[in-house]
Amino acid sequence: MDDFTVITKLPGRLVKFSSPEEVINLSSANFSDALRFAQEYAENGGYVVSILNYQLGEYLVNQADGSNLGTLLFYKTCSKPAIRPCSDFAVTGIRLSQSRSDYCNALAEIKAELEAGRTYQVNYTTSVDFNFFGCPLAFFIHSLKTQPTAYNTIIKLQDRYIISATPELFFCAEGRSIYSRPMKGTCRLEQGEDFLRNDEKNVAENVMIVDLLRNDLNRICDNVHVPELLEVEEYKSLYQMTSKICGTLREKSFLKIIEALFPCGSITGAPKKSTMDIIRRVESSSRGLYTGSIGLNSKDRMLHAIAIRTVEIENGKARMGAGSGITVCSEPAEEYEETLLKTKFIEAGSEFRVFESILWDSKKREFARLNEHLERIMKSLGFFKIPCSREALRERLLSALGFSSDKRVRLSVNSRGKIAVESFPLIPWKQGWIGLRQVPSRPKAFTMHKTSRRLNLDLKNFTEHILHTSSGELLEGSISNLFLRFADRCITPPAESGLLPGVERAAFIRENNVLVRRLYLQDLLKADAIVFTNSVRGCIELKLPECIEKRSCVLQTPSQ
Template identity: 30%
Template sequence: MPSHSASAILFRNGTAAASAAQSLLSGQLLETWPVHDAQTLATALTAADEARAQGRFVVFALDYEVGAVLEAAVPQPEKHAAPIGYVWIFDGAQWLTSAEADAWLLSRDAVTAAGCLRGPAGQSAARYALKLQEIRRAIAEGEIYQVNFTFPLDVTLYGHPAHVFLKLAQAQPTAYAVYIDMPEYQVLSFSPELFFEVADRQITVRPMKGTAPRAPEAHADSAYAAALKASEKNRAENLMIVDLLRNDLGRVAHPGSVVVDRLFDVEAYTTVHQMTSTISATLKTSRLNDLMTALFPCGSVTGAPKVAAMQKIQAWESAPRGLYTGSIGWAMADRIQANVAIRTLILDPPIGEATASRTGVLGVGSGIVWDSDPADEYAECLLKSAFLTKPDPGFTLFETLRLELPAAELEATLPLVELFPRYRGHRSRLAASAQALGFAFDAEAFEAILWQVKAEVRQKAPVSEFSRSYRVRIDLAHNGAWRSSWAALPPLSERVALIWAESPLDASNPLLQHKTSVRTTYDAAIDRAVAQQAFDALFCNQMGFVCEGARSNVFVREGNRLLTPPLRCGLLPGVLRSELLSRGEASESLLTISDIKAASREGRLRVGNALRGLMPAYLK
């Protein structure tokens, strides 16, 4: 197994043969060179060239904003307080197979559920459409021919970042994926795009311009790929960028050596087809500073003409891009490889001691020409983020509903909401969780399985006065498959007993707000409560505030209203809880252990869920 280091960078080639050692893991960190401006960039890249000449392993991560430092015609931003790039120098690197790289990622922490939740886009569809009108006016007036317009998406991770990286990299294998785990920042890049690769004095660039969706059926998928390859719009955009990069290469290549090797290839990835072209040349120099000055940033993420497009991007986009559309790469004595940092997730620094989740930003964008359709371009941008929730997370979403089985003669006349009280609340919560976690959800199929369960209960359940209420569990798999189970719902005492759970919940864990089958902690707490003749166990979070029960939300009666913990404490938005809040019968408030104890003594403590309703409770 490769050695474990606190600071490490892994370049994972997911397209290599299983037996081929084509992934790279950094060795011992020797030097870190932050980049703030033109002078520090030149110094860092010179140090990098000197280090690789001595057999060291060099890694660079350069923000898109480095382009303004390199290009005098682009307005210079004020000197950045935070670095706009880094160069790291290591004593060497290990070549690994994909299996060895994946084993190293798994070794970073204990394996738990890991994945992503997509948050809101930094640009609404309506605002995006208005911005495209402005862009089209500039194109019509001849200021530019094409521009790559981008915006950010908020993302929340659950599980260790290394495990999230592994899951996404396996689901969408690319040749230029990178996992950066450095004190400066953490980055998960799943880039399919080569910026440039140098072997001795030969350089290859492969710009990516042109996108189409994938389809589950082979025939339809082939049709999408063929349509992309034949698209005049996408070919025109791709050719613009090919011409731009030929011009950029001419600044560092021997005259007459620039060759277009391939045009309009279509490459298939998990969620999209992409159009690429390949250009090569013989270099006059392979010094990093010369290469970056000539080529950075890649023309596929600017537009044409390049400098004019960069000027417009600085005016039109609402915030700096950061590492997104910049480049991450490595360099050795006679080899350099750099990606275009698209499909790249930059993580925010961790907050306090929270370890169960991290937030971050994923940039998305597309190339805009005069005849671009705003709705199509916006959809393409969102499509490029679909890979985040594509992998099966290894758990199900589920809802637990109460079925009130009526007398047989009344059954045919009752709607679903009469048979399953709070059915609409369950459907809304399940749909919201499915959207956030990337599960396939069909509301009609959910309704159909409930009717199916009702018929099954009617057929199989024993008829008695105690078996007219049933507990029904509906599980939704990531691929949209359903599973159901049911059992008679036994009565409870009027006032239920509670105990305290033994371990706290981590309020930062985003999965707490979704009802998933990841329930080891909850199930253990319920087992312990039942063993002590209690109904439920109450959890606190790591800050000492009360969260929820293992199978109920908690409430404290205060006059004529109920107080219940806010979602930020780390709890499930229960269907009953949501109902009480929407009717104004409850409000959110931080609750402490002392609050719960006092409410228990004074008869003001309540717990509730959609299955049982609101119940008086007391602490044992």
């Protein structure tokens, strides 16, 4: 993605904004003029994407620091984005920034404020930190499938990516009509929607925030009413309770709407000002964009969503805020679990594993080249910052000893460091066709390490597929490394070309007269033979003239 590109949802479709005419970073010095200009720009047919940080609320409500309030992006047109399925990303090391004890201590402070009557509800938040590898756009595409909401958005701001799967509407204004749909009240799917609808604590949270937003809307609206109260919505991992508050704007003014409503009461608590004072004192770090808003202004509509379930990625580090509403009825342990529940979408449907396939030699009663396999998987675990020790891996493998026949053994570690060992029947090389497969360019994290993000190609009727780039550079086989034999010299592509350097490849290079250099499709026509190496199946050499004459293998490009 290019800098300042936005992909977001409009009703029924995805739209892309790129190459903004103007970018305005908001501060106290330009805030009012910038919002007036944004309204004028949109009313003249343009589009304005707004990224408003929670700090803007501190500035509006408490006259706090007026820097780093947010960003406005101005676009003349939009287009339809080209979206293709992709899994080239991984997340590891997911952790809350607070320990359970620190979290419970903060809630004890909040409960003292509640009991003293200085607040009725506090939306307390913490953050989730994790490591991110690969393509942020792939993470966004994945979230469209696993966490579809009305407001899925990805924004690239130079080195920073914002990926939001927020389900919560802040406000929608069309003409003089405006409505807000705060989301307050959460439970697990197994608890059932009736539990949420009848739970005293969750109902109290929602009703208090409805009252707060009615008061906020009354500052700029007539005819404020609540047509929908305590509605339950189902998502992939939980139920959420929402209500809808409507009004008629006295004046269609983007600036006045933000001044009256920001930050949304559903992410502060009630009453807003005194509760924000408590939040500033109790929370351990700045919220940043989290609980601010992401919006789109066009000629006919202003649509802004609350920035929850929103991940920010920069230089391989990712952060997401998570929180819950605290009332006098709240139990700290339950609130902590609710906060953890809201982080589940990060990994939903995308479990990531680093693995090795190792040969169990039943005659020798040992794992072939075990030290080399352990060395390689430890390098991968270090790269992906997954906690696991070499000793733990060896012990787990040795506990699986006792196979009576040769096996392919899969040693894997998930993103949280959990080890698994599985065994499969040993399938030898078979005679068949050799397929040629062009593969897209991929992050090296997923080509140079053996992970669950490896390409999976069907070998039915094929001995192997030879993978190559769009420029015709040869890489490897789908389950093997590739060598071409020219007389008494073998040549293999370098790892830097974007391939997985296998354990058997290293052994073959040590034991044979091998040159490492780049190879291309035309080199296949000059080679005497093809050699594939695989640490479980061993090596197979196919002499090209004989193979073609006997039709035991045919160079063929299978249909894509």
